[in-house]
Amino acid sequence: MWKKLFAWLDDRLGLNDLYKATLDRPEPKGNWWNTLGSASLVLFLLQGATGIFLTVYYTPSPDHAYDSIQYIMNEVAFGWLIRGIHHWGSTLMVLVVFIHMLRVFITASYKYPRELTWLIGCALLILTLGMGFTGYLLPWNQRAFWATTVATEIAGAVPFIGGFITEVLRGGTELSALTLSRFFSAHIWMLPLLLAGCIGVHVYLIIKHGESAFPDKED
Amino acid sequence: MAGSNHISRRDFIKLATAAVGAIMVAGVGIPVINYLIDPVLGAGEDEAWIPLGPVENFEINKPTMVNFTRTKVNGWERTANSYGVFVVRRSENDLVVFSNKCTHLGCRVNWNESVGGYICPCHDAEFGPDGAIVRGPQPRPLDRYEGDAIKVEDGVVMIFFKEG
Numbered sequence: 001m002w003k004k005l006f007a008w009l010d011d012r013l014g015l016n017d018l019y020k021a022t023l024d025r026p027e028p029k030g031n032w033w034n035t036l037g038s039a040s041l042v043l044f045l046l047q048g049a050t051g052i053f054l055t056v057y058y059t060p061s062p063d064h065a066y067d068s069i070q071y072i073m074n075e076v077a078f079g080w081l082i083r084g085i086h087h088w089g090s091t092l093m094v095l096v097v098f099i100h101m102l103r104v105f106i107t108a109s110y111k112y113p114r115e116l117t118w119l120i121g122c123a124l125l126i127l128t129l130g131m132g133f134t135g136y137l138l139p140w141n142q143r144a145f146w147a148t149t150v151a152t153e154i155a156g157a158v159p160f161i162g163g164f165i166t167e168v169l170r171g172g173t174e175l176s177a178l179t180l181s182r183f184f185s186a187h188i189w190m191l192p193l194l195l196a197g198c199i200g201v202h203v204y205l206i207i208k209h210g211e212s213a214f215p216d217k218e219d
Numbered sequence: 220m221a222g223s224n225h226i227s228r229r230d231f232i233k234l235a236t237a238a239v240g241a242i243m244v245a246g247v248g249i250p251v252i253n254y255l256i257d258p259v260l261g262a263g264e265d266e267a268w269i270p271l272g273p274v275e276n277f278e279i280n281k282p283t284m285v286n287f288t289r290t291k292v293n294g295w296e297r298t299a300n301s302y303g304v305f306v307v308r309r310s311e312n313d314l315v316v317f318s319n320k321c322t323h324l325g326c327r328v329n330w331n332e333s334v335g336g337y338i339c340p341c342h343d344a345e346f347g348p349d350g351a352i353v354r355g356p357q358p359r360p361l362d363r364y365e366g367d368a369i370k371v372e373d374g375v376v377m378i379f380f381k382e383g
Contacts, residue, residue, distance in 0.1 A: 053254060057294065067295035075294075077257040078250035 021207055028213040033107075036100035037206070040124075043093040044199065047131075050086040051188065058138070060184035062177050065140035090132055097128050108219075109212040117205040120198050127195045134187035140180060148183070149175055258294065265289060266381040271316070273374050277308040282330045282337075282348070284319070289380070303327060304364070305337070306376060307348070314371070316364040316378050317350050323357040337361065 010016050028034075057076060059068040072079035101121060104110055110118035137148040152169045156162040171178030226234070253260075271285045282305040290299045303319040317337070319327045326341035336353055337346040344355030351360045364378040371377070 053251065056255065064295065071295040075257075075261075077253035077260070079254060079257075081250055082254060 025207065025210065028211055031214060033103045034211060036096055036103055040093065040097050040100055041199065041203070043089055043096060044195065047086060047089050047093060048192065050082050050089065051192075053082050054086060055188065060138065060181050062140060062180055065138065065180060069139050090135060094128055094132055097125055101125055107212065107214055111212075113209055114205070114212065117202060117209070120202045120205070124195065124198050124202060127191055127198065130191050131187060131195070134183045134191065137180065137183045138187065145175060148179070152179075264382070265291060266379065268370075268377045269380045271304065271306055271376040271378060274308070274314070274371055274376055275374070277306050277314070277376070279308050279310065280348075282307045282317075284330065287380075289382075302380070304378065305330060312371075314369060314376060315350075316369055316376070318362040318364075320362065321357060322359045322361060323355070328361070 006015070054072065057068055057072050057079070059065060069083070072083050074080075104118065104121065133151060137144045152166050152175075155169055156166040158165055167173060169179075170176070171182050267289075269287050271287075277283050284303055285306055286301060286303050288299045288301050290297055292298075305317045305319060307315050307317070309315060319329075319337075321328050321339040321341065321344055323339065323342055323344050326339050328337040328339045328344070328346065330336075331338045334345070335348060337350070338344070339355070339357070342356050344357040345353040346357070346361050347353050349360075350363055368379040368381075369377070
């Protein structure tokens with residue numbers, strides 16, 4: 001029964017080929033440092049899932065942002081858990097992505113034919129930091145407010161157009177409801193979609209080229 | 220191993236995987252479901268006697284709309300919900316109060332003097348002066364406050380409001 005059903009689906013979806021290409025592909029000798037990319041992917045999915053659940057109660061408005069998070073933390077069942085995972089997961093994701101990059105650098109895995117994988121990986125690091133940056137404002141507490149004040153002020157150091165960049169980031173000369181809603185939009189729509197797209201290309205390239213073998217003494 | 224009570228290695232692994240998988244699904248699923256349905260679980264009942272005004276305010280046989288609000292804490296915010304009822308004084312001491320909530324899909328009905336009935340603006344349900352179905356999609360007459368749910372105290376009409 002199940003075999004028949006699977007065969008029917010496999011004929012139409014090519015599940016077996018997909019499985020062979022993604023999970024059953026040949027790997028160089030196992031090494032735990034090679035698992036950091038997968039770990040980053042899992043953290044991205046975890047942040048996505050917990051983030052979606054947080055939007056059920058979170059409200060991106062200066063009047064409600066802080067109170068809605070207090071509500072999530074103190075009153076909603078398991079709200080502390082879901083926000084806790086999202087909070088600590090974000091820090092962990094930046095850390096894991098960074099160590100992943102270090103490993104690729106140290107093993108020289110960025111060389112031909114994987115230069116594009118490396119470049120897209122750099123974009124992924126920047127996007128991950130962007131997620132951390134935009135997410136930091138959302139609790140709308142003192143720390144969030146002043147951290148974002150400082151960080152957007154830093155953008156002002158760019159020659160000639162710095163002041164303009166700061167105002168575009170803030171949606172005005174000062175932090176306001178506009179800042180909060182545009183950071184929210186960037187945090188839940190723009191950056192995650194860019195991240196997902198880049199992850200897709202990144203993973204495609206890894207499957208296409210296979211993983212690089214560790215350099216040996218000859219290299 | 221055939222015929223013995225021992226479980227084969229393969230079956231043991233299958234069973235253990237299924238058991239661990241089930242625990243993991245429950246470990247994720249239970250918090251998530253609780254998180255999503257939480258506002259409904261904690262909702263308390265709201266009930267109170269609502270004064271609608273002195274009896275003499277209501278003309279005989281003329282449905283009169285009375286509004287009242289109930290405040291409720293929803294999440295982190297206090298929300299004021301507005302309710303409306305029609306008070307009908309059928310004779311000197313005979314009162315009936317109808318909820319203005321249409322029994323079809325919850326829009327608010329209006330008293331229409333020229334038709335002599337309550338009309339719902341959403342799907343044209345019509346209720347007679349006694350709240351009964353005249354025509355339209357509604358499944359039952361207008362809800363009414365009667366018996367224990369209505370009283371006159373010191374000349375003031377009161378209804379017993381209950382929700383949740």
